[in-house]
Amino acid sequence: MPFPRRLAAGMKFLLLCAAFLETPAFAATTASPLAEDENHVHCDNCDAWNEPQAPFNIYGNTWYVGTAGLSAILVTGPKGHVLLDGALPQSAAQIQANIKALGFRIRDVKLILNSHEHFDHAGGIAALQRASGAVVAASAAGARVLRMGTAGSDDPQFDPKSPRHIPKVAKVREVGDGQTLRVGTIAITAHATPGHTPGATTWSWTSCEASQCRAVVYADSLNPVSSDGFRFSGGNGQPDISASFAASIATLAALPCDIVLSTHPGASQTMEKQATQTPTHNPFVDPSSCRSYAAVAAGKLKARLDDERKSQVGAAGH
Numbered sequence: 001m002p003f004p005r006r007l008a009a010g011m012k013f014l015l016l017c018a019a020f021l022e023t024p025a026f027a028a029t030t031a032s033p034l035a036e037d038e039n040h041v042h043c044d045n046c047d048a049w050n051e052p053q054a055p056f057n058i059y060g061n062t063w064y065v066g067t068a069g070l071s072a073i074l075v076t077g078p079k080g081h082v083l084l085d086g087a088l089p090q091s092a093a094q095i096q097a098n099i100k101a102l103g104f105r106i107r108d109v110k111l112i113l114n115s116h117e118h119f120d121h122a123g124g125i126a127a128l129q130r131a132s133g134a135v136v137a138a139s140a141a142g143a144r145v146l147r148m149g150t151a152g153s154d155d156p157q158f159d160p161k162s163p164r165h166i167p168k169v170a171k172v173r174e175v176g177d178g179q180t181l182r183v184g185t186i187a188i189t190a191h192a193t194p195g196h197t198p199g200a201t202t203w204s205w206t207s208c209e210a211s212q213c214r215a216v217v218y219a220d221s222l223n224p225v226s227s228d229g230f231r232f233s234g235g236n237g238q239p240d241i242s243a244s245f246a247a248s249i250a251t252l253a254a255l256p257c258d259i260v261l262s263t264h265p266g267a268s269q270t271m272e273k274q275a276t277q278t279p280t281h282n283p284f285v286d287p288s289s290c291r292s293y294a295a296v297a298a299g300k301l302k303a304r305l306d307d308e309r310k311s312q313v314g315a316a317g318h
Contacts, residue, residue, distance in 0.1 A: 039089035039090075039123070039166070039167045040089060040090045041088050041089055041090065041119055041120075041123060041164075043120075045069070046088060046090075046120075048068070048069055049067060049068070049069030049070045049087070049088065049091075049120060050067050050068075050069070050070070050087070050088055050090055050091055050094070051067060051068035051069060052067065052068065052094060053066060053067050053068040053098075053271075054098075054101070055074075055098035055099070055101055055102050056274050056277075058073075058207075058216075058259065058261065058274075058284050059207050059209065059214055059216065059259055059282060059284055059285065060207030060208045060209045060213075060214070061075055061076045061077060061186075061207050061208075062074075062075055062205075062207040062216055062259075062261075063075075063076065063102060064261075064265075064270065064274070065083075065095050065098040065099050065102070066085070066087055066091070066095060066098075066265070067087055067088075067091050067094055067095075068265075068271070069264065069265065069266070070085070070087035070088065070091060070120055070121065070263070070264065070265075071084075071085060071087075071218075071261060071262065071263050071264065071265050071270065072084065072085045072086060072087055072091070072095045072098075072124075073085065073218055073261060074099060074102070074104065074109075075186055075188065075205060075207070076104060077183060077184045077185050077186045078184060078185070079110075079183060079184025079185070080108050080109070080110035080111070080183045080184055080186075081104060081108050081109045081110065081111075081183070081186075082109070082110070082111045082112075082113065082181075082183055082186055082188055083095075083099075083109045083111070083112045083113070083128065083132075083134070084112075084113045084114075084115065084203060084218050085113070085114060085115055085121045085122070085125075085263065086112065086114075086121070086122060086123060086124030086125035086126075086127070086128050087120065087121060087123065087124050088119065088120055088123045088124060089119075089123040089124055089126075089127065089166065089167055090123075090124075091123070091124045092123075092124035092127035092128050092131075093127075095124060095128060096128065096131055106128070106131050106132045107131075107132055107133065108132075109128070109132040109134045110132075110134050110135065110183045111134055111135050111136075111137060111181060111183050111188075112125055112128060112129060112132070112134045112135070112136045112137070113136075113137055113138070113181075113188065113190075113201075113203055114136070114137075114138040114142055114146065114201070115200065115201060115202070115203070115218065115220040115221070115263045116142060116196060116197040116199055116200040116201065116220050116221060116263070117138070117141070117142040117145035117146060117151060117155075117166075117197055117199050118151070118157070118164070118197060119164045119165070119166045121263055122142075122145070122146060122166050122169075123166045123167065125146065125166075125167075125169055126166070126167035126168060126169045126170075127167065129169060129170075135171075135173055136169050136171065136172045136173065137172065137173040137174075137175045137181060138172055138173075138174070138175065138199060138201065139174070139175060139176075139177075139190065139192060139199040139200075139201045140174045140175075140176075140199070141154075141194070141197070141198040141199030142197070142198075142199030142200075142201065143172040143173070143174045143199070144199075145166075145199065146166070146168070146169040146172045147168060147169060147170075147172055148168065149165050149166055149167065149168040150163050150164065150165045150166070151163070151164065151197070154198050155197050155198060156196070156197070156224070156225070156226035156227065156230045156232070157197075157225065157226055157227050157230075158227060158230075159227045175190045175201070176190070176192075177190060177191065177192035178190065178191070186205065187205060187206070188203050188204070188205040189203065189204050189205070190202075190203060191203070191204065191251055191252075191255065192248070192251075193219075193220050193222065193248035193249075193251055193252060194241070194244055194245070194248055195222060195224065195232075195241065195244065195245030195248045195249075195301075196220065196221040196222060196223055196224070196225070200220045200221065200222075200248070201220055202217060202218065202219050202220045202251070202252055202255070203217070203218045204216065204217045204218070204255055204256070204257075207259075214258035214259055214285060215255075215256040215257050215258045215259070216257075216258070216259045216261065217252070217255055217257045217259065217260050217261070217289075217290055218261045218262075218263075219252055219260050219261065219262050219263075219267075219268070219290065219293055220263055221262070221263050221264065221267070222245075222248060222249055222252065222293075222294070222297035222300075222301075223267075223297065223300060224245065224300055224301050224304040231308050232245060232301070232304060232305060232308065233305055233308045233309070235312070242301070242305055245301055246298070246301060249294050249297045249298050249301065250294070252290055252293065252294045252297070253290060253291050253294035253295075255290055257287065257289060257290035257291075258285055258286070258287050258289075259284045259285055259286070259289065260286075260289035260290045260292075260293050261284075262293065267293070267296075268289070268293060
C-alpha cells in the first residue's frame with residue numbers, strides 16, 4: 001500500500017481504537033475544555049517561538065504538534081497518546097488545535113511528559129493537563145518546579161531580579177533515570193541529562209511503519225546558557241556541574257537513535273527536514289543524528305568553560 005494510503009488507514013484504526021479503549025495505569029480524570037489563556041508570557045523571542053505551525057508526521061506514530069519555534073511531540077496509540085512538552089502558556093491552545101487537526105482527540109492524551117522546567121517548554125502543560133485529564137510526569141527536580149511554578153537558584157538561568165513563572169501543575173509524577181512509562185503499547189524511557197537545567201530529561205521510544213521500526217529520541221537542550229554570574233565550572237558559591245553536563249552529552253551520544261528531535265526545532269533542523277520529506281524519502285531518519293547533536297553540544301560546552309577559565313584568570317590578574 002502506498003505510504004499516504006497506509007498512513008491514512010493507520011490513523012483511522014488508531015482513532016477507532018482510542019474511542020473505545022483506555023489504559024488503566026493512565027486513566028484520565030474528568031477532562032475540561034481548554035481555558036482561555038490567562039498566563040501569556042512576554043519575552044524577546046516569545047512571539048517568534050509561538051508562530052503557528054501546521055502539524056505533520058515524523059515517522060510512524062510520532063507527530064509534530066508544536067509551534068514554529070517550540071517543539072511538542074505526540075506519540076499515538078490505540079489505548080491513548082503521549083504528549084511531550086507544552087511550550088509557552090499561550091501555546092497550549094495551538095497544540096490542542098494541532099492535535100485535533102490530525103484527527104486525534106485531546107482527551108485521548110493519557111500522559112504528558114516534560115523535557116525541562118523552563119517556561120518555554122513547560123508553560124502550557126497545566127492547561128493541557130486540564131483539557132485532557134492526563135497524568136503529567138517529569139524528573140524529580142523538574143516536578144518540583146512544575147508544582148511550585150518557578151525555578152530555583154540551582155537553575156543556570158535563574159534571575160532573582162526577574163524570576164520566570166509558569167502555571168502550576170497540581171499533580172506531577174516523578175520519574176527516575178532509566179525508568180520506562182507505558183500507555184498501552186507505547187513505552188517511553190527517561191534519560192537524565194542535567195546541565196541546561198537540574199531536571200533536564202531526554203526521552204526515547206520506538207516508532208514503526210509496517211515492519212520497519214526506528215529508535216526515536218527527543219533530546220533535551222544541552223545548551224550551556226545562563227543568567228549573568230552563573231558559572232558551570234563552579235565558584236561564587238556555586239557547585240561545579242561541568243562534569244555532569246559533559247556526562248549528559250555523552251549519554252545522548254550513546255543512545256540507540258535513528259531519529260533525533262529537539263526541544264527547539266531549529267537545533268535538529270526539524271522544519272528543514274519536514275520541507276524535504278516525501279513518501280519515499282524521510283530525512284528525519286539518520287542513525288548518526290544523536291551523535292551529531294551531542295557533538296555540537298560538546299563544542300558549546302567547551303567554549304563556555306574556556307570563557308569561564310579566561311574570565312577567572314583575568315579577574316585574578318586584576
